Amino acid sequence: MAAPRLSILPFLQSWDAPQGRLTVNLLLVPVGDPAQPLGPPTAPAFQGTALRLAAHISDDPGRVATLADVPAGPQLVDLAPPPDQAALFDWLRAEFKLTQPETVHVRSDDFRLRKYLPLSYRRSHGFVAPKTPLASIDDTYHCLLKCPPPPARPTPPETDEMSWGEGFAVLLRQPPVARAAGLIHTVTIDLPEPAPGQAHPGGWLFFSLAAGHPFAAEAAADPGWAKLYATRLPRLDRAEPRPVFTATLFPVAADAAAAAGLGPLDQVFPEAAVFDDGFAKIVHARQPIHADGSAEDAAGG
Helix, strand or coil, X not given: CCCCCEEEEEEEEEEECCCCEEEEEEEEEECCCCCCECCCCCCCECCCCXXXXXXXXXXXXXXXCECCCCCCCCCEEEECCCCCHHHHHHHHHHHCECCCCCCCCCCCCCXXXXXXXXXXXXXXXXXXXXXXXXXXXXXXXXXXXXXXXXXXXXXXCCCCECCHHHHHHHHHCCHHHHHHCCCEEEEEEECCCCCCCCCECCEEEEEEECCCCCCHHHHHHCCCCXXXXXXXXXXXXXXXXXXXXXXXXXXXXXXXXXXXXCCCCCCHHHHHHHCCCCCCCCCCCCCCCCCCCCCCCCCCC
């Protein structure tokens, strides 16, 4: 199976309770130069190609959505290329040296970020212990600041070359520009009409390429040609307006067997549920009391 050529990521924006309608931002990310064929030489380019996507809606929030378990519904969304798309990609090509090949980053224990949890944070709520080994509450952080640094690792030579993925990241810094490039589209999806007095129990929403789309031949030849992601839906009642938010995305596998290979998701499920309204649960800020910003008392300790 070749590497995916197009990623489709949905982000919940709002819930119109009386209409039973969700507003969703779709992020489309192609691989490589968008003006070149997206796959074999006979494939269309991402630039200038209109896409048609099918919405998949699940009503089982306790089970990760797969293509086998959640078939496409009747709702289709048409995404037309914006009029300034080609001009923006031409500007990006002229402004940056987009010659670096796309690479897949591999996780390594040699490159990990750790975080110190300050005393003020621990006192702001019922803190018991860090939930991850990458967070510390002892003097490890302060020691690393004051102890001699380890020998520097050899750094790769500096270059002004970028990949197209990095170029798309430049556009995504300004959402209106990303929209004009066809990377972000806003769509609306109507949830199925519930039984009287009932609410949608929650579940999953994702999008796939609809039948007859311009990349049908490429997707049929390689099921992994498009990388799909699902967003969790909270319980949605037409009598109760509420905010919605995509805290995390879940990769969509072909079936349950393939989903099992994604690894344990026990820690991801709670995060998707707890933050499905988009609000932080613990707001923490601290005013430095010493010239040393890491000090936690007036004595500098």
